[in-house]
Amino acid sequence: MPVRTFKKGVHPHDHKERTASSAVEDTPVPALLRIPVSQHLGKPALPVKGRGDEVVPGELICDADGFVSARVHSPVYGKVKRIVQQPLPAGRMSDYIEIEVNVEETQAHEWQRRDVDLDALDRKAVVDGIRDAGVVGMGGATFPTHVKFSPPPTAEIDTLVINGVECEPYLTCDHRLMLERTTELVEAIRILHRGFSFKRILFGIESNKPDAIEAVSTAAAGVSDTPIEIVPLKVKYPQGAEKMLIYAANGRTVPAGKLPLEIGVVVANVFTLVAIEDWFFWGKPLVDRVITVSGDGIKEARNLRAPIGTPFSDLVDGCGGIVGDVTKVIAGGPMMGVALPTLDYSVTKGSSGLLFLTNAEVVDESPCIRCGRCVDVCPMNLMPLKLAAYARAGKFLEARALHLNDCFExxxxxxxxPARIKLVAWIRYAKNYVRVHKL
Ligand code: SF4
Ligand code: SF4
Structure with missing residues (x-):
């Protein structure tokens, strides 16, 4: 079977061995949830519940504020304690709805399966369902999924690409979903196919997950009404990025500054598919997610399914606590994740990992030796050394002219x-400056 990939990129050690074979486990129901109203790209959602209000599992607690926004639902039985302002892991402030959980009632709750006539679903019903369930891109981008599936009248989606790549080191939650929720993944693809009648459905999985390739291939072969092509991919980072995955899976290039939609392609992460199946077949909105807790600084590395809003400290307790000399805690993966100053955050729709690293290098940077390696590996064909140098010198317009905004960090x-220059930090700084000052 030919194995494809994209151009450039890097090969970091994958460090997945501690959790790749760990089946997903449910966390104990937390006593308190802290749920941010802003868990997606776009406008924060608007709270529709306030202090003292009772909530039940699946109930709307925040409505979408406009088209590019996403609903938020309660994962539990409980009562709203208060609404507080706190930072998100990336630093931005957000309102959080604190819910005192009725643990016993929540433990006893079960979602009820409902009959779905797939043939009765049209595009509007599919997109409306995705919006109602508050589904966002679960691979980390957190873009509201109903927006992705709403092309402008001039565009038509002909290809669905499923992202089963999970190229970030340490993370294995998507891998486990492909093994443990395979049937649901295929059901979700069938739902989407009812709405869009795709010409091609390509399921990209890196070749370091042969068991997932086999499981998905077997499940896909069992459906006759939805043709799904499994595309094994070479192991390379950042293959899970949309533009890289689209090129790797079917050779199409998304032009600079354009969206996949503009070339007729939509990419959906495997977790996003599970969330879609949960809504259509179980009436369950996006109220929990699987997160990989790993790194040498955690006693028992695990894949945990946790309600949205679960404090990170509860995840640590569920993994036996911190061990060794932890030098860095990261929300997400080590390549694109965010270093955390404290554990005072909670699980959001975009939380894919919580890593406790004992080996994180604290290395001083040295001057650029103009080796060109950063240029050689950049999948967007940018000149990172120049972008960083312009950012450092305050020459933001010059950086923008070198396609600064094509960098997806x-x-x-x-x-x-080799000089350990903090290239991404400088580029991110320049992007923020350009955005804030509308240059
Ligand atoms: S920034 Fe780093 S990788 Fe790029 S040319 Fe300079 S030393 Fe080499
Ligand atoms: S410049 Fe941006 S897109 Fe290119 S390698 Fe660096 S972080 Fe990635």
Whole structure:
């Protein structure tokens, strides 16, 4: 079977061995949830519940504020304690709805399966369902999924690409979903196919997950009404990025500054598919997610399914606590994740990992030796050394002219740089400056 990939990129050690074979386990129901109203790209959702209000599992607690926004639902029985302002892991402030959980009632709750006539679903019903369930891109981007599936009248989606790549080191939650929720994944693809009648459905999985390739291939072969092509991919970072995955899976290039939609392609992460199946067949909105807790600094590395809003400290307790000399805690993966100053955060729709690293290098940077490695690995064909130098010198317009905004902060350049220059930090700083000052 030919194995494809994209151009450039890097090969970091994958460190997946501690959790790749760990089946997903449910966390104990937390006593308190802290649920941010802003868990997606776009406008924060608007709270529709306030202090003292009772909530039940699946009940709307925040409504979408406009088209590019996403609903938020309660995962539990409980009562709203208060609404507080706190930072998100990336630093932005957000309102959080704190819910005191009725643990006993929540433990006893079961979602009820409902009959779905797939043939009765049209595009509007599919997109409306995705919106109602508050589904966002679960691979990390957190873009509201109903927006992705709403092409402008001039565009038509002909290809669905499923992202089963999970190229970030340490993370294995998507891998486990492909093994444990395979039937649901295929059901979700059938739902989407009812709405869009895709010409091609390509399921990209990296070749370091042969068991997932086999499981998905077997499940896909069992459906006759939805043709799904499994595309094994070479192991390379950042293959899970949309533009890289589209090129790797079917050879199409998304032009700079354009969206996949503009070339007729939509990419959906495997977790996003599970969330779609949960809504259509179980009436369950996006109220929990699987997160990989790993790294040498955690006693028992695990894949945990946790309600949205679960404090990170509860995840640590569920993994036996912290061990050794932890030098860095990261929300997400080590390449694109965010270093945390404290554990005072909670699980959101975009939480894919919580890593406790004992080996994180604290290395001083040295001057650029103009080796060109950062240019060689950049999958967007940018010049990271120049972008960082312009950012450092305050020459933001010059950086913008070198396609600064095409950088999606994958971290490959910083990973490859022998001088350990904080290329992504400088580029991110320049992007923020350009955005805030509307340059
Ligand atoms: S410049 Fe941006 S897109 Fe290119 S390698 Fe660096 S972080 Fe990735
Ligand atoms: S990889 Fe680092 S040292 Fe080499 S050219 Fe790029 S910034 Fe300079």
């Amino acid at each position: 994958c971290g490959s350049c910083a990973y490859a740089c």
